[in-house]
Amino acid sequence: MSTQRQIVESTLARRYARESRFQWYGRISILIGILFLGFLLVTTFLNGYKVLLQTYIQLEVDLTPAQFGGEITEESIAGANYDGIIKSSLRAEFPDVSGRKNRRALYGLISNGAKYDLRDMLIENPAMAGDIRPIWLLADDEVDVFMKGRIDRNQPEANRRLKDNAIGWIDRFIEQGRVEKRFNVPFFTRGDSREPEQAGIFGAIMGSFFTIMVCMLLAVPIGVAAAVYLQELAPKNRITDLIEVNINNLAAVPSIIFGLLGLAIFLNVFGLPRSVPLVGGMVLSLMTLPTIIISSRAALAAVPPSIREAALGVGASPIQTVLHHVLPLAMPGMLTGAIIGLAQALGETAPLLVIGMVAFIVDVPGGPMDPGTVLPVQIYLWSDSPERAFVERTSAAILVLLAFLVALNSFIVLLRRKLERRW
Amino acid sequence: MNEQVKSDSSNLLEREVVDNPDFVTVGDIAVENPAMTCRDVNVYYADKQAIFDVSVDIGRNEVIAMIGPSGCGKSTFLRCLNRMNDTIEICRVTGDIALEGEDIYARSMDVVLLRARVGMVFQKPNPFPKSVYDNVAYGVRLHGLARNKSELDDIVEQSLKKAGLWNEVNDRLDKPGTGLSGGQQQRLCIARAIAISPELILMDEPCSALDPIATARIEDLIDELRQQYSIAIVTHSMQQAARVSQRTAYFHLGKLVEVGPTNDIFTKPIHGLTEGYITGRFG
Numbered sequence: 136m137s138t139q140r141q142i143v144e145s146t147l148a149r150r151y152a153r154e155s156r157f158q159w160y161g162r163i164s165i166l167i168g169i170l171f172l173g174f175l176l177v178t179t180f181l182n183g184y185k186v187l188l189q190t191y192i193q194l195e196v197d198l199t200p201a202q203f204g205g206e207i208t209e210e211s212i213a214g215a216n217y218d219g220i221i222k223s224s225l226r227a228e229f230p231d232v233s234g235r236k237n238r239r240a241l242y243g244l245i246s247n248g249a250k251y252d253l254r255d256m257l258i259e260n261p262a263m264a265g266d267i268r269p270i271w272l273l274a275d276d277e278v279d280v281f282m283k284g285r286i287d288r289n290q291p292e293a294n295r296r297l298k299d300n301a302i303g304w305i306d307r308f309i310e311q312g313r314v315e316k317r318f319n320v321p322f323f324t325r326g327d328s329r330e331p332e333q334a335g336i337f338g339a340i341m342g343s344f345f346t347i348m349v350c351m352l353l354a355v356p357i358g359v360a361a362a363v364y365l366q367e368l369a370p371k372n373r374i375t376d377l378i379e380v381n382i383n384n385l386a387a388v389p390s391i392i393f394g395l396l397g398l399a400i401f402l403n404v405f406g407l408p409r410s411v412p413l414v415g416g417m418v419l420s421l422m423t424l425p426t427i428i429i430s431s432r433a434a435l436a437a438v439p440p441s442i443r444e445a446a447l448g449v450g451a452s453p454i455q456t457v458l459h460h461v462l463p464l465a466m467p468g469m470l471t472g473a474i475i476g477l478a479q480a481l482g483e484t485a486p487l488l489v490i491g492m493v494a495f496i497v498d499v500p501g502g503p504m505d506p507g508t509v510l511p512v513q514i515y516l517w518s519d520s521p522e523r524a525f526v527e528r529t530s531a532a533i534l535v536l537l538a539f540l541v542a543l544n545s546f547i548v549l550l551r552r553k554l555e556r557r558w
Numbered sequence: 559m560n561e562q563v564k565s566d567s568s569n570l571l572e573r574e575v576v577d578n579p580d581f582v583t584v585g586d587i588a589v590e591n592p593a594m595t596c597r598d599v600n601v602y603y604a605d606k607q608a609i610f611d612v613s614v615d616i617g618r619n620e621v622i623a624m625i626g627p628s629g630c631g632k633s634t635f636l637r638c639l640n641r642m643n644d645t646i647e648i649c650r651v652t653g654d655i656a657l658e659g660e661d662i663y664a665r666s667m668d669v670v671l672l673r674a675r676v677g678m679v680f681q682k683p684n685p686f687p688k689s690v691y692d693n694v695a696y697g698v699r700l701h702g703l704a705r706n707k708s709e710l711d712d713i714v715e716q717s718l719k720k721a722g723l724w725n726e727v728n729d730r731l732d733k734p735g736t737g738l739s740g741g742q743q744q745r746l747c748i749a750r751a752i753a754i755s756p757e758l759i760l761m762d763e764p765c766s767a768l769d770p771i772a773t774a775r776i777e778d779l780i781d782e783l784r785q786q787y788s789i790a791i792v793t794h795s796m797q798q799a800a801r802v803s804q805r806t807a808y809f810h811l812g813k814l815v816e817v818g819p820t821n822d823i824f825t826k827p828i829h830g831l832t833e834g835y836i837t838g839r840f841g
Contacts, residue, residue, distance in 0.1 A: 371647055441684035447645065449697035449750060450674035459696075460686060 179537075183530030189319035189332060190279040191271040192245060192308055196224045196253070198264045207264045212257050217250035221272065229304060240301050246273040248333040271315065276331040276524035278305060282316060285523065296523075322531070326497045327513065331524030334517070336535050338499040342412050342492070342507030343481065343539060349416020349503055350423060350480050355473050357420070358427030362469070365428070366435040367457045386425035393422040394486025402490060409491035410506040418486045423476035430472025434465040467555045474547045478540055484511040510536040571830040576811050581610075584829045585818035589617040589805075593758050593788040594639065594676075599653035601634055601643070608634050611653075612814040614807055616758065621780060621789045623803035623820065625796060627835065630809040632792045633681075636760050639790065640676035641669050657758065674701055677751035681763040683743035685735035685750070690727050693735040693746055694718060697754040713753055721749035722779050741772025748779065752787070759783065761791040765798065777802050796836055800824050808832045 137145075202220050203211040225241050226232070232241050249272040256270070257263055263270075277297050280286055282305075292299050308314045325335025369375045397418035401407045407414050438461045446456040487493070492508050493516065500507030508516070510532060517529040575581050588595075592615035601609035609631045616622050616639075624632040634643070641662060643649040655662050662672050674697070685693050694714045697703075704710035714731075718724040723745045727738070735746050744764055751759055761780070765773040780789060780802045793799050799806050799820065806823040808816045808831070816823065816832045827833040 439684075441680065441682055442686065443645070444642065444678075444680055445684040445686060445747070445750075446696075447642065448640070448673060448678040448680070449700065449754060450670050450672075451697075451700055452670050455700065464687065 179530045179533050181530075182527050183532075183534045185283050185527045186322055186531035187319055188283075188316040189322070190274040190282040191315050191317050192274045192278070193269050193271050193313035193315070194221070194224050194245070195228065195267055196220060196270045196272075197227065197267050198257070199267060200265060203264060207261070209258075209261065212261055212264060213254070215254070215257075217253045221245055221250055221253065232300075237300060240298060241304065243275055244278055244301065244304060246275050246332045247330050248328070249273045269313075271317075273321075273332055274314070276522055277301075279332055280523050281305065282314065283527075322528070326499045327495060327508065327516070328497060329495075331520070331522045331528060334525070334528060336510075336513065336528075336532055338496060339508050339510045339513035339532065340535065340539070341500050342415075343509040343536075345412035345500060345503040345507065346415040346419060346487075346492075346509050347477060347481055347543070349413055350419040351473075351477055353417060354420035354423045354427055354476060354480075358424050358473075358476075359431055359469060361424075362428045362431030362435060363457055363462065366432045367461065368453060382425050382428055386429055389485075390422050390483055391485040391489060393418055394489030396421065397486060397490050408504070408506070410494045410496065410508075411504050412492075412500060412507050412509075413503040414490050415487050415492050415509065416503065418490055419480040419483055422483065422486060423480045426476040426479065427469075427472050430475065431465070431469040434468025434472065435461060437468060438464045463554070467551045470547050470551045470554070474544055477543060477547075481540055481543060482511050482536070484515055487512055488515075510539060571834070572810070575813055575815060575831060581813060583613065583814045584816040584832075585823075587614045587814075587817050589615045589620075591618055592616060593618050593658065594790075595654070595656050596639070597654040599635065599638060599651065599655060601631070601638060602650045602652075603646075604648040608812050609638075610812045612809075614814060614817055616788055616790055617805065618788055619784055619786075620805060621784050621791060621803040622805045622807060623799035624790065624792045624807045624809060625794075625799050625835070626809035626815075628794075629811075631812040632807075632809045633762050635809070636762055636790060636792050639758070639760055640673050640678055642673075642678065644669060674754055675757050677754065677756035677759045679744070679747050679751050679759065679761040679764045682767055683740055683747055685738070685743050685746050687734065687736055689732045690718075690735045690738070690746060691731040694749050694753045697750060701754055703754060717749040717753035718746075720752055720779075720783065721745045722775060722782075723749055739772070741768050741775060744768060744772070744776060745779065748776070748783075752783065756787065758788045758790065761789060763792050763794060766794060773798070796824070808835060810835075 197220060200207055203215050222242050225245065226238070229241060232238055252273060253270065274282070277286075278301075281297050281302070286295055286297050288295075288302055297305075305314065321333065322335050324337050325333065326338030328334040365375060365379065397414060401414045401417055402409060442460050442464065443456055446460045447453075451459065487509060493512050494506065494508070495516075496506050496508055498505070514529055514532045514536065517525045517532060594616040596615070597613045599609055599612045600607060612635055614622075624636065626632050637643045638651050638655060639662075643651060651663060657672070657675060660667060662676075686696060688696070691714055694717050695704075695710055698710060698713050704713055715724060715728075718727065723742060726742060727733075727746075735743065738746060744767075748759075748764070765776050768776065777798065780791065783789060784804075791799075791802065803820045805817065806820045807814055808823065808827075808829075810831050816827060816829045818828070823832060824836055827836060
């Protein structure tokens with residue numbers, strides 16, 4: 136005959152074992168999560184940080200008056216053949232290189248875009264002209280990749296894109312201390328380019344910025360207003376039930392469908408331009424609206440009914456009750472929903488491809504009506520490019536996107552802190 | 559044996575009241591010059607009827623206590639008096655309820671105005687998550703009852719004084735109302751209700767969440783407020799009803815069984831069910 140105490144005691148060990156087992160399941164799950172996240176971040180970072188430095192080569196550039204048609208004027212500086220200037224400077228450096236193929240390889244040491252940089256340099260500072268002077272020019276992406284140690288010179292020549300002769304030339308530049316890795320300003324100030332060394336993230340950053348702004352300005356007010364109406368003011372009948380079911384369904388619709396909707400309505404019916412952040416933001420706001428409405432309604436429903444009764448009891452009208460009491464209390468929860476929705480929108484690619492934001496656009500958009508692309512689409516584009524230098528750019532773009540997300544989240548968290556005055 | 563007989567007789571009484579569609583409230587439902595009159599009030603939640611043909615007057619400067627076992631419909635009835643039941647979608651009210659002769663369920667009656675005239679204090683203290691000052695000033699501002707800041711300050715101070723809270727909070731008017739103790743919060747809610755000078759105050763078990771000391775303070779307060787306001791109070795506690803009210807209404811399963819002066823109800827109840835309840839035989 137065992138007493139109640141003995142019966143309970145005999146089960147205790149098993150109960151505690153079960154508890155600790157569950158704790159360990161939880162810990163292991165979290166550990167796995169952290170491992171994956173850490174792996175992702177570390178590999179992305181290890182690939183991406185290299186983009187911070189970019190290889191430049193110092194060249195003795197022939198800027199004698201002969202290159203400017205004999206006379207150095209503003210006009211002749213703007214119109215000079217800088218491609219030819221750079222090529223002849225390279226030839227002067229290595230006079231023994233002959234044959235078209237070798238020459239082309241030689242010219243390939245310097246970036247295709249260097250001529251524009253050189254022109255801009257001279258337009259800005261015309262005093263540089265008139266002499267042969269050493270100038271640092273942007274190296275080609277293959278040279279950059281080589282300098283960053285990602286081309287193994289011991290491999291058979293056929294397997295390398297950088298051939299033996301080019302490596303020889305680079306070695307000579309290195310010997311003379313004329314190769315340098317500098318902070319990669321163009322990456323942070325320029326738009327996209329076919330040349331990896333010229334490609335920058337700034338166009339996509341501005342595109343994402345305008346797109347998210349448009350999305351936020353549309354989706355948050357509309358979503359909040361819809362949620363307030365549906366939750367607080369609308370009569371409960373068949374029509375509102377139908378609307379509710381549809382909102383819940385819309386939240387589960389694949390995002391590319393919204394892109395097609397945007398294509399059909401915004402572009403074809405309204406005739407808005409392709410590839411512009413305005414349309415991108417509108418499409419993304421369609422996509423985020425259900426998320427914002429659903430979470431806002433949940434936040435409104437979580438406000439204790441006693442507050443509503445108190446307000447109604449002193450004679451506040453339903454709308455005053457909502458605006459004065461319910462909405463301020465629900466605001467933090469609504470903002471959480473907005474964060475989730477906007478973060479989702481920020482990382483969205485598919486619907487933007489459909490409305491043409493995947494186009495190759497070099498110019499940095501200056502407003503929501505300028506054609507542009509966004510960070511996730513830029514990542515997609517670069518990850519698809521064959522040049523090896525795009526690998527580090529892809530990773531760097533991912534890091535920029537993550538930074539963007541963190542910035543957006545912390546902004547809204549700050550805003551929420553400010554509004555969260557639950558006494 | 560004796561218990562058995564008592565229980566049987568109260569069951570019989572209950573059946574007589576509940577199953578009798580023509581049951582008429584015992585006692586005097588009417589008073590002279592009432593603040594509010596209710597006639598044949600029926601309340602339905604969807605198909606289920608919660609209140610059956612309740613008729614009762616609420617007199618001027620009197621406290622009327624509504625007592626009865628749980629689920630008897632006394633709170634439901636109280637919430638009809640300022641149309642708080644409007645917020646419940648499935649709730650339907652029939653019958654006549656008139657405030658100073660005006661039908662409050664008439665189309666012409668504005669519910670915002672009605673609630674400004676009929677204040678309410680709830681079971682659970684529910685101050686707004688705002689400062690003590692703003693809690694009291696909210697209704698005043700809402701209805702534009704103060705012309706300027708000093709008038710508003712004055713109303714807030716007077717209301718808090720009437721609610722007996724002024725001395726405890728006058729140095730922390732800008733502190734959150736939700737930071738006060740339970741009893742203080744309930745008095746704050748009373749101050750909020752009286753700040754807009756209603757004609758009638760409804761109290762739905764205002765002391766059920768409070769300790770005896772806070773309860774005693776609120777009861778004293780109700781007695782003082784009677785000088786200026788008419789008060790209808792729902793309470794679980796018969797002692798409380800006996801202490802604060804002049805008239806008492808006893809509800810049973812949605813029917814108003816008996817109404818009368820509190821003294822009479824507690825000393826010589828007419829109906830058997832009332833007697834059974836106040837003597838603690840059931841409930």
